Amino acid sequence: MSAVREFGRALTQPFGAPAGTVQTYIEVPFKLGDGKYFPDGLIRVFRGQREWTALVEVKTGGNELQAEQLERYLDIAREQNFDALITISNQIPPVPGQHPTAVDKRKLRKVALHHLPWSEVLTAAVMQKEYRGVADPDQAWVLGELIRYLEHPKSGALEFSDMGANWVSLRDSVGAGTVRATDVAAADVAGRFDALVRFAGLKLGRRLGTEIVPALSRKDLAEPATRTQALVTQLVATGAMTAGLRIPGAVGTLFITADVRAAKITCHVDVDAPRDGRPTTRVNWLVRQLKHAPETVRLESFAAYTRGPGNTELLRAVRENPALLVGDAAKELRVFRVAANSSAGTKRGTGRGSFIESVLSAVDDFYEQVIQNLKPWMQAPPRLRTNEEVTIEPVSPALVSTAISSQDGPQPPAGEEQPGKA
Template sequence: MAEQSWHEARLIPTSGINGAEEQERRATSALLAVLGAVKEFNRALLKPLGAPAGTVECYIEVPFMLGEKKVFPDGLIRVSRGAKAWTALVEVKTGSNELATEQLENYLDVAREQGFDALLTISNEIPAIAGQHPTKLDKRKLRKVELHHLSWSQVLAEAVMQKEFRGIADPDQAWILGELIRYLEHTRSGALEFDDMGESWTGVRDAVATATLRATDKNVATVVSRFDALLRFTSLSLGRRLGTEVVPILSRKEMADPALRAAALTQQLAGAGQLSGTIRIPDTAGHLVITADLRAGQVTCHVDIDAPREGRPTTRVNWLIRQLKNAPDSTRIECMTAHSRGSSSAELLRAVRENPALLVHDPAREIRSFRVALTSPLGTKRGRGRGAFIDSVLTAADSFYANVLGDLKTWSAAPPKLRPETPTVPDEREPTQPVSLSSTDYSSQDGPDQAEAGDHQDGSAIEGVN
C-alpha cells in the first residue's frame, strides 16, 4: 500500500466526532488540556480575564448541586499562586449552537454559591463590541461573578500568534499548541469562522437597494450588529496572519454605550445605504477604513495619510507615488489642501503615475494630506463563498493591506546637520583685501570663501611681522 494513503497520528483527532455533544466535549477537553500544558498560551488567554500567573488546573464536566438538581458545566479552570486561587467555570458551544440564557444563569448561581471568580463562555458567536457578551442575562447575577466570552476565532488567533510570532520556549509545548491549532482549523472541530450575516440580511439588503429601508425597521439592528461582528472577525483574521493585535476602533462614548455605535450605523444604513468601520493595525501609516455601499454594490477600503511638511506640491505627490509601487492602477488618490473642505482633487493611480501634476490644481495651496482608496465589487449573499458579502469584505481588506497599506510609511523630516566649528585648511593664495579691513577670526556667519580669506590674511600678517 502506498504511504500517501496513510493517515498521520494526531494528538487531537477529528475522526469519530458524532453529533454536537461529542464535538463540544472534545473541543472543551482539547482546549483545557492545552491550557494546562502550555504556560505561554494560558497566560495569553487567561491574564486578560483576571487570572494570576500560577499553576493551572483544568477539569471537564464537573458536577454541582443547584438546589435539588445537578448541573454539569463543560469545564472548570483553577489558577493557584501561593494561598490564592482564581477559579472560573467554563461553558462551551460549537458549530451553530448558541449559548442559552437559563443555562448560563444557573452556572452564575453555582459560581456565586461556590465562591468562584468568573464564568467563561466559548462559542462561535462574535459580539458586536469587544467586552460585550452575546447573551442577555440578568445583571443582578453578575454582582459577585464576572462574565467573560471568547469566540473560537479569538482562541485560534491567540494560539497562532503565540506559537508563530511570540514564541513558545519548550519545543514539546510548541508542538502541543500546534496540534490544537491544527484541530481547531479542521471543519469537523466545530470551531467555525464567521459565516452568516443572519436571517434578516436578505430583507434589509433588498430594502436598501430600493431605498425603502427605515431606521425603525426591526431587522436593521440585527444586520448592524452582524456587520460589527464581521469587523471584529476581519481584525482577528488579519491579526492572526500579521502576528499582532488588530482591533476595530470605537470612540470612548461608543465603548461606554454600545447603543451609540448601533444608532450611528443604523442611520448610515438607512440614509446612505452604507455600513462602515475602522480598524487599527499597529505600526501602519494610518487606520484602515472599510465602507460597504449596498446601493452601489461596492466595498471601499481607504487610509488617510499626512503629506510631507516641506517641498513643492509635485514633490509631495511623488513621495506618495513612490510608495505605491505594488498598488493596482485602479487605486484612487485624493488630495486635501490647507483651508479647504474635502478633497481638492482626485485621480486614479494610473494617471498620476504618468503625470503627478494632475493632483495639483493650485500650486499656491499647500497639500496637507492624501486619501488612498481601493474599491472592489461587493457580494450580496448572506453566507460564505463566491458572491458573498462576508468574503467580499474580507478579500477587500486583505488586498488593501497587501498592496497599499502595508507599503505606506509616514513622512519624517530629515535630521538637522551640524555646521563645522572650524574652517578647512585652504590652499595658499594671495589676500584679496587689506588685513585692516577684514576680521581674521572665523565666525559661524562666515561662508567657506570668507573663512578661506580670513586664514590667508591671518597668515600674511604673520609673515609681515617676521
C-alpha cells in the same frame, strides 16, 4: 491551557487571572437548589496566596449560548465564590468585551461574564506558537495539534459564515430606498457587519502575528447599542456602513465601507502629507511608495483650512502628472487618502459571490497592496557641516568702518603711553 503554560496565561490574564499555575477540569458537578449541574469546564489559577477560578461553558457549530443556562452557572459561581464565567462559541459580538447573550445584570454584581469566540481562541494559539514562542518543544507540539484541530472544518470551531436571516430583506430594502431607522433587520445587519469586520481583523492578525482591534471610540466600547444605532443611521441615509481596524505599526486606520445599495466595498487609509517641499514633491513622495499598487487605486488630497472633498484622481494618472492632485498651489497639502474599490457579493453565507468573502478579500488585498508598503513621513535631522563646507566671505571695503573706535587695538598696560597719541 494547563499543558501549555504560555497559552493558558494568554487566555486567562486578560480576564484578571494572575500569571501563575493553571489547573483545568471538565464537567465538575455542582448542586444548585434541588438540581445538579455540570458546566463544561473549570479553570483555576494559583500564584502565591492568590487564587482565581472561573467556570467555562462551550458551544460548537451553530449552537448558541442560552441565557437561562448562563444565569444558572452565574448563580453557581456566586455561591462558590468564583471569580468569573467564561463562554466560548462561534458567536462574535460586534464590540470587544460585549457578550453575545443578554443576561440579568444583577447576577453580574459579584461574578464577571466573559466571552471568547472560537476564532479568537485560534488566533491566540497561532500567535503564541508562531510569533511569541513556546519554551518547551513538547508543549509547542501540543499547541500545534490544537491549531490543526481547530482549523479542521469538522472541529465545530467555525469562521464567520452568515450575515443572518435579515440580510436579503435588508439588502432589498436599501436598494428600494425603503429602509427605516426603526427596522429590526437594519440593526441586526449592522451588528453583524461590525462582527464581520472584527473577524476580518482576527484573521489578518493571525497572518501578521499582531493584535488588530476595531477602531472604536470609548463611547462605542462602553455603549455598543450607540455604535449599532450610528451604523443604522448611516445605512438609512447613504445605503452604506463603515467600520475601521487599527493595525499596529500601520500608517493609519484601515477603514472599510460596504455600500449595500451600489454593491461595492471601499477600503481606504488616510496618510499625513510631508510637512516640507513643494506640493508636487509631496505627491511624488506618496506615489513612490505605491509602485506595486494597482493603477486603479484612487488618490485624494486635502489642503489645510479647506472643507469638502479634495482633488481626486486614479493612481495611473497621478503617476504621469502629479500636479493633478494639486489644486491651489498656495495652499499646503496636509492629508492624502488612498482608496480601492471592489465588488460586493450579495449572498448571505460564505463562498464565491458572498458578501462575507468580498469583505474579507478586500481587507486582505488592500493591506497587502497598499498599507504594508506605506511609511509615515519623517523630517530629516539637521546635518553637521564639515570644514570644507564652511566658507568665509571676504569683507567688502565699503563695510570697513573708519571710526576711531574701530581702529583701537588692545589697551596698553597702565602707565605706558599708547603709540601714536600724545
